[in-house]
Amino acid sequence: MLMEPALNPFAPGSGVKPPALVGRQQEIDAFDLLVARAKANAAGDRGILLTGLRGVGKTVLLNEFSEMARRNGWLVVQFEAQAGEGGAEAVRKKLARELQLGVRRLRQTPAWSHLREQGLGSISNISVSLGLQGLTADLKFAAGRADSRELDIDLEEMIEDVSVSMRKARAGFALVIDEMQDLDPGLLGALLTAQHAAGQRGWPFYIIGGGLPSLPGRLSESRSYAERLFHYRMIGKLDDKSAADALTVPIERLGAVLKGEPLQTVLSAAGGYAYFLQAYGRTLWEAASEKEITVGDAKLAVELGTADLDHGFFVARWQRATQAERRYLRAMSQDGEGPTATAELSGRLGKDHSSLTSQRARLIEKGIIFAPEHGLVQFTVPGMGAFITRQQD
Template identity: 30%
Template sequence: MSSLPGPGPTGAAGAADPYSPGQVPRVLAGREVELGRVRDRLGRVASFGELAGPLLVFHAPRGLGKTSLLRASEREAEALGFASAWLACSRERPFLAELAHSVDRALEAVDLAPEQRRSWRDRMRGLSLEVGVLGVSVGGEVTGDAADDGDHDVAAQAPIGALQDLLGEAARAVRARGGAGLVVYIDELHAASADDMSTLLNAVQNLDGARADTPLTVVTAGLPVTPEAIVRAATFGERSAFVPLDVLSPADARHLLAGPAADLGVAWSSDALDLVLEHCGGHPYLLQLLGSSTWTSRRPVGGDVLDIDDVSAGLPGAEQQLRAMYAARWAVATGLEQSFIVAMAAAGTGNITRAAIAREMGVDSRAISVPRDRLIDKGIIEPVGHGLVRFTMPGFDRWVRDRDSQ
């Protein structure tokens, strides 16, 4: 890419590493279908000035590229004249107040007249208070129609109404200034509390009831538990558009490696690409990690070709980083969960049956539901249908077996 530094003047230092393990990539490989899903919505908002709902939810284990996808889509949206608000949920921070602030920041980028700005700020303060005070005890499924029977519902309705107003007014303000509309990105949605999730779903659902004048869309991402958490928060949440992210295809994985190098005039031999793919499958984080370790082992300059010796020389560095990540996953598991992990690793690589895990643990297969569910929540394992589970990070099973045999 044109903004990257070129090869060093002496050649000894080589060109700067263009890979980005753990950061948003310079070149987003693949994901055309998924970007297309967001583009469809942006198109509807831009063309009709109306809400493009329901919630769009990308879900996948860590490292598969959810945040990278949302960021790439955000760049596209801004180029199309959208204002974008960005929020990453966390169990520690109040969701609705954070959302209000990110919408406020999005409006800063839109050139509101000073008096509009002042009146928006006043409204914001009011809404933040409302949301901050009442946002603590919303429960169950509350729709616009169920508003007025009993104190609880009235209290519960307030943050929904406040959020509805906030999103609707912000979206209209963007449009009034000649923008296309507002797009709200919510990352790590699985970390939102059930109350906050319910408020968000209800607000978007209510806005959908009068979508004509609401130039808005909401795009989210979270761990594989997210769809379940959404449906638990509000049954109508099942109408959200759920899109799983899978590993990259071999062609996209090759592009992830070759694309950023080609921008610096550096090529990969096809053997070297094959070797990296053999180690990483299509896992984007691992590909970035091995791309980076290969690059730094060679420090190539324009015209060089990375080969299998460079990949091999970089492997120890990458493995060291991986071991640290495996150890971090192990450390967040409780004793019972660790027993489950050990049993699952002992049962083999790939998709493992519940029965095999229970057998290894020496218990009845009904007894393992709790650690299984918690490990899914933590993003360490994921269900793959028919009672099968697998580790979300390739190589973790081998690390656990090695650790266990020491």
């Protein structure tokens, strides 16, 4: 049977590899170049930061970069930052754990013998100060550095030792950090210092980060030179051709046909957002009754998909907000997807500016809004403004 539910290629979800990864060739090429330059032992490259709203495809792209780097023998250490109480401690442990797992994966590669001479000892030592046991006894290595218990110093020494070893193997060392806006100031500052040193001394060490559009601002607050350490890439809507491919490629691969008005109907509902394309793709497959998808199928799919998004993607955020915070969000939604000037909100809500700052702070902490610039607020999720307009309470 053709539209077998079990064959549905679409599965919207955080970081889930899409059935067709489209429209990100520029970013992939940029990373490819970084890998090629590391192979040639070229120096002076910058890390890459992907910024964008929720659901645009940052994590998927970071995963892609990690795979590319690993295929080329790199040490890749990937983790997600975590806000709130206990976040800093948990992230340090994750970093240590991923470092240890990462080097273990290199056992069969040319980098291993170099790491044994220089690198493994530092990783073992820094693991202890990051809150984890050192490398287990089955790994024998020369004594390392990175044991001062000062995060800045230890991180930099470990990164130096590891990246010098990786360079000998014509590969690199990547720290892939998702939700990077949530890194605690201590670790963030230490990492930026290390990236700075790496750039100056030609170590093939790169921070590859993903985060909300507020990320570049956070980095500049931490280190004034941060802007010069990275190539920033805004990840946004997919262009029309790519958005169409995101739907038609997986569908055609399975022998069905999607074109013309039915295709346009779904595309205009999704507005080029990666997550929405996957969500509508899934309902399109569910709604389709024959090999060639009809306008009727497409309209039904949009209805079902919008309901799914309302009950999942959007409502998860809406329910996290208190009544007062919802009034704040509703006042923002007058500007559609925004941004909104905070000064404007006091007028709309009949409250003075200072009484709104704590609501603003809590909504930022909950990840529902962010400050694209000083004095502005905006939803982290595309379509949130329209969703709020559809809500009764």
